[in-house]
Amino acid sequence: MEVALPQRTVEILNAIVQSYIETGEPVASRTVARRRKDGISAATVRNIMADLTELGFLSQPHTSAGRVPTEKAFRHYARAAAFSRTLAVELERLRSELIARESLQSRAEHTTHLLTEMTRNVGIVAAIPASRQVLDQLELVLLPDMRVLTVVVTLDHTVHNHVVKLREPVTTDELASIRNYVNYNFHGWALSAIRQELDRRLQQEHAAYDRLLRKLTQLYENGLLNIGAVPSVYMEGASNLVGLDLHLTKEKLRDLFRALEEKKRLMDILDRYLEAENGGIQVRVGLADTHPAMRDLSLIGVTFHLPGGHTTKMAVLGPMRMNYPKVISAVMHIGQALQSMPQ
Numbered sequence: 001m002e003v004a005l006p007q008r009t010v011e012i013l014n015a016i017v018q019s020y021i022e023t024g025e026p027v028a029s030r031t032v033a034r035r036r037k038d039g040i041s042a043a044t045v046r047n048i049m050a051d052l053t054e055l056g057f058l059s060q061p062h063t064s065a066g067r068v069p070t071e072k073a074f075r076h077y078a079r080a081a082a083f084s085r086t087l088a089v090e091l092e093r094l095r096s097e098l099i100a101r102e103s104l105q106s107r108a109e110h111t112t113h114l115l116t117e118m119t120r121n122v123g124i125v126a127a128i129p130a131s132r133q134v135l136d137q138l139e140l141v142l143l144p145d146m147r148v149l150t151v152v153v154t155l156d157h158t159v160h161n162h163v164v165k166l167r168e169p170v171t172t173d174e175l176a177s178i179r180n181y182v183n184y185n186f187h188g189w190a191l192s193a194i195r196q197e198l199d200r201r202l203q204q205e206h207a208a209y210d211r212l213l214r215k216l217t218q219l220y221e222n223g224l225l226n227i228g229a230v231p232s233v234y235m236e237g238a239s240n241l242v243g244l245d246l247h248l249t250k251e252k253l254r255d256l257f258r259a260l261e262e263k264k265r266l267m268d269i270l271d272r273y274l275e276a277e278n279g280g281i282q283v284r285v286g287l288a289d290t291h292p293a294m295r296d297l298s299l300i301g302v303t304f305h306l307p308g309g310h311t312t313k314m315a316v317l318g319p320m321r322m323n324y325p326k327v328i329s330a331v332m333h334i335g336q337a338l339q340s341m342p343q
Contacts, residue, residue, distance in 0.1 A: 010080070011036075012048050013057055017069045017077040021139050021321045028065035069287040074298065074320060078283035081325040084320070094337035103157040104129060104310055105232045107341065111314055111334055116237035118330040121318030122260070124301075126270050126310040128231045129158055133191050138182045140175040148175065150224050154191070156310060164222040170215050191225050198225075199343075233263040244319050246296045256293035262316075265291075270313040274303045281328055285320055295319050300327050302335050312338060 005013065012032055019027045019035075029046040049067050052058045057076065058067040069077070094114065101107045108127035115123030134155040141149040146169055152160040186194045202217050216224075238260050241253075248256065259265055273284045281302050287294035300322075301315025314334065316327045 008040075009048055009052065009336065010047060010076075013052055013069075013073060014077055014080065016049070016052075016058065016067060017222055020069050022325065024321060026061055026068050028066035029143075031066070071320075074285040074324075078285070078298075078300065078324045078328065081328050091333055091337055094334055095340055098337055098341060103159060104312075105158060107338065108232060108312060108314075109234045111338065112234040112236045113314075114316065114334055115316050115330060116240070118334075119316050119318065119322075120237075121240055121316045121322060121327065122235065122237040123314070124233070124235045124266055124270065124317060125244075125312065125314040126233045126267055128313070129154070130156065130310050133158070135182075135186055135189055135191060135194060137187065138225075140179045140181055140219075142170065142172050142175055146170070148219065150219065152191075152225060154170045155188075162223055164219055164224065166215070166218050166222075168215075168218075174212065174215055177212055178219065181212070181216070194225055200318075201272045231267055233266050235260060235263075235266055239317065240318075246319070247291070248293055252293045259291050259293065270301065270315060273299055274301045274315060275312050280334055281331060283328075298322060300324070300331055302331055304335055304339055304341065306341075 015032050015035060019031060029049055032049075033040055033042040033045045049058060051071075053060060053067060057070060057073040059070050060067055065306045097114070098107050098110060101110050104127045108125045112123040112125045115121075115125070136153045136155045136157075139151040139153075141151065143149055143163065148164045148166060148170065150162045150164055152162075154160070155314075182194075186197070189197075198220055202220065204215060213249060223327045238257055241256070246253070246256075269287070269290055272290070274282050280283045281300065284299040287297050287299060296319060297317055298320050299315050299317050301313065304312045304314075314331065316322075316331060318327065
């Protein structure tokens, strides 16, 4: 359990972290004392810095040098920023931008852009559909070579596309009949319930709809309506990492970019660090245990469980010396805008 620090000690620790974020240089006691208005001496600041070093908040690269914040100090600083009052000046603008995107995926993709735009870091968003998805409508499009594009739209405005290869030719009229059959009988049904009912009907109604049901059976066996809650993962802003002092060789920087292109890895990172209850800001400083090239990076993010069973995980990935109050404010504002969206 972390020891509670006296208020003046917290103020000095935050001043050290802020100075290090601005300059990237070890912070001297004289610098901290000069910035304060209470007349505290450099010697007193030095004693407090010594205590903070013993507690693991600061390190001293060289005997005569100033102090450098540790990961523990950045976490403490970020938590304080998370509880600070945020202004809702841009909330309506964010809402209007997001409400123009109808589907869960399009909102998630635009959220990634907003995070990157507002923080100048890397925005990562995962849109996780509800496990109980409900059919809005089915569309079937005839393609060459006995292939059919199945377009399933669920009531959360999520669109699922899948190409099915048939064993025998099908006409446009037959596809229209199948589409009408499914939409008329199953609009508003959960997909899992539709699959169970189709299973039953396909075994009982061959006499009445022999040819039509044979085509429907082929579509069904090839995955029609077999939609799982697969997350859609979006990332933007990796180029913002170029030029940062991450102590990486060109080869390791390339490894980092390749890692950021792997959607499964991004999803693993979000799952690993964003496990807090709904709406709680999470801060992770130093990601070396995720990937060696991420040692000097931090992640600030949040998980929202939205109405209808949908989940959105969003985060900002950036340097350990990022502007934590600005990033946390952006994450909180965009999160509030997302939660206020009509479902």
